[in-house]
Amino acid sequence: MAKTLILLLLRTTSVKNDDYDDAIVGKESESAVFDVVCYFPTMKMNSRFTGDVDDMYNVHGHAGNLCREAVLEGLGRIVNSRLENMATEPVTIADFGTADGRASLSLINEIIEFIQKELGQKQAVVVYYNDQPMDDFNLLSKVISGYTQNPGLTFIGNVYPVMIPRTMYEQCLPDNSIDLAISTVATHYLSKQVCKIKNGVFMEEADDEEQERMREQGKADWRDFVISRGRELKPGGFLVTMNTSSCDNEVSAAFENGNRPLGSILSDMATEGIITQDEYLATNYNAHCWRQTEDFQEPFASAVPEIEELGLELVSVRLIKRCQQHPIFDIVNKDFTDKLKFSQRIVAMVYPWFHHVIYRGLADSRTEDEKEMITDQYFQRMQKYAFEHSDFKPYLIFTEVVIKRNM
Numbered sequence: 001m002a003k004t005l006i007l008l009l010l011r012t013t014s015v016k017n018d019d020y021d022d023a024i025v026g027k028e029s030e031s032a033v034f035d036v037v038c039y040f041p042t043m044k045m046n047s048r049f050t051g052d053v054d055d056m057y058n059v060h061g062h063a064g065n066l067c068r069e070a071v072l073e074g075l076g077r078i079v080n081s082r083l084e085n086m087a088t089e090p091v092t093i094a095d096f097g098t099a100d101g102r103a104s105l106s107l108i109n110e111i112i113e114f115i116q117k118e119l120g121q122k123q124a125v126v127v128y129y130n131d132q133p134m135d136d137f138n139l140l141s142k143v144i145s146g147y148t149q150n151p152g153l154t155f156i157g158n159v160y161p162v163m164i165p166r167t168m169y170e171q172c173l174p175d176n177s178i179d180l181a182i183s184t185v186a187t188h189y190l191s192k193q194v195c196k197i198k199n200g201v202f203m204e205e206a207d208d209e210e211q212e213r214m215r216e217q218g219k220a221d222w223r224d225f226v227i228s229r230g231r232e233l234k235p236g237g238f239l240v241t242m243n244t245s246s247c248d249n250e251v252s253a254a255f256e257n258g259n260r261p262l263g264s265i266l267s268d269m270a271t272e273g274i275i276t277q278d279e280y281l282a283t284n285y286n287a288h289c290w291r292q293t294e295d296f297q298e299p300f301a302s303a304v305p306e307i308e309e310l311g312l313e314l315v316s317v318r319l320i321k322r323c324q325q326h327p328i329f330d331i332v333n334k335d336f337t338d339k340l341k342f343s344q345r346i347v348a349m350v351y352p353w354f355h356h357v358i359y360r361g362l363a364d365s366r367t368e369d370e371k372e373m374i375t376d377q378y379f380q381r382m383q384k385y386a387f388e389h390s391d392f393k394p395y396l397i398f399t400e401v402v403i404k405r406n407m
């Protein structure tokens with residue numbers, strides 16, 4: 001048994017650099033063109049790496065579940081107001097930045113159940129699923145239709161799912177059309193790439209000027225997100241978001257030094273010539289994970305005219321720091337097998353949101369096979385790092401923001 005595990009680890013950690021050097025020989029690196037228009041932070045949920053579907057949703061699923069109380073509180077008020085006004089039109093729910101829909105599935109089924117219990121089985125419910133156009137909408141369709149391991153969306157009664165491939169930083173639905181909007185772990189993605197981070201991959205590795213640009217874009221994006229949802233919400237409607245954020249100079253972390261090991265692994269690959277300097281430069285995580293409470297309050301504190309015109313009210317802002325839940329994280333003094341499981345879990349958590357960052361940084365002149373091979377090597381190195389640092393307990397830092405559109 002131990003021998004099998006050792007072999008498995010060796011297979012996934014000791015890929016010879018020569019293989020990659022051979023693959024790269026003769027390929028001229030292409031300077032990646034800085035193009036704000038074709039930036040798509042595509043999510044990739046299926047991993048060739050672990051041979052299974054990577055389960056970011058088990059981890060990020062917490063995000064939806066962490067704001068469950070706020071969602072049900074808002075829904076309760078929406079339902080009461082409908083009962084008072086004898087409203088008959090469909091109840092409309094929207095999930096912005098849904099990825100493959102798995103993270104919000106149980107929460108949305110609970111919402112549907114609640115609506116049907118309070119307003120009757122015949123009450124029509126429309127569920128809008130939004131993500132950026134390059135998302136895997138085929139997978140989303142399979143998930144909500146119950147063609148994966150998940151039971152899918154509850155279709156008992158009048159329940160209608162609708163997919164919206166469009167950036168959430170624009171209005172995606174008509175004015176006054178949504179009762180309840182939710183969004184979890186999505187608003188940190190910037191709507192466009194405003195710089196190339198010269199000395200790293202993440203915002204924390206950026207220089208002052210780069211950081212300032214990202215912060216400014218993050219501010220504009222959060223305003224656009226809030227105003228767009230504000231237009232879409234019906235008067236009396238609620239927006240509940242769970243956002244990646246920072247606290248005491250820390251962000252969510254899968255490693256002891258936060259995201260820095262992810263950047264160091266890539267810079268090692270550049271130093272070793274496995275990727276070119278241009279590719280290293282082109283590899284950026286285009287997201288602002290460092291917002292703080294006042295950044296979420298900003299559109300309200302600055303009295304942005306649209307916010308007032310729409311009658312938007314900031315109901316609450318709640319900072320949450322919490323260790324990620326998995327039995328493997330609780331084991332002290334891990335043996336070889338535990339370390340291996342730990343390292344696989346860490347890669348499974350990071351892979352879905354980070355695969356595209358590595359893959360898209362690689363030169364267009366490379367073949368798809370080369371790109372996959374280099375990306376795999378990146379994650380193999382990450383697994384090795386996690387194996388060697390398996391005492392760490394990953395944690396999340398999120399901020400829940402609840403907004404209401406007043407009547």
Ligand SMILES: C[S@@+](CC[C@H](N)C(=O)[O-])C[C@H]1O[C@@H](n2cnc3c(N)ncnc32)[C@H](O)[C@@H]1O
Pocket residue numbers: 041042043056057060061063064096097098099100103104130131132135166167168169183184185186189190191353
């Ligand atoms: C980390 S995933 C979160 C998925 C899910 N909501 C969860 O809680 O696990 C972030 C999602 O936001 C999406 N996203 C990023 N930028 C977006 C944009 N401008 N418009 C809509 N969705 C976007 C990504 O494609 C991705 O599916």
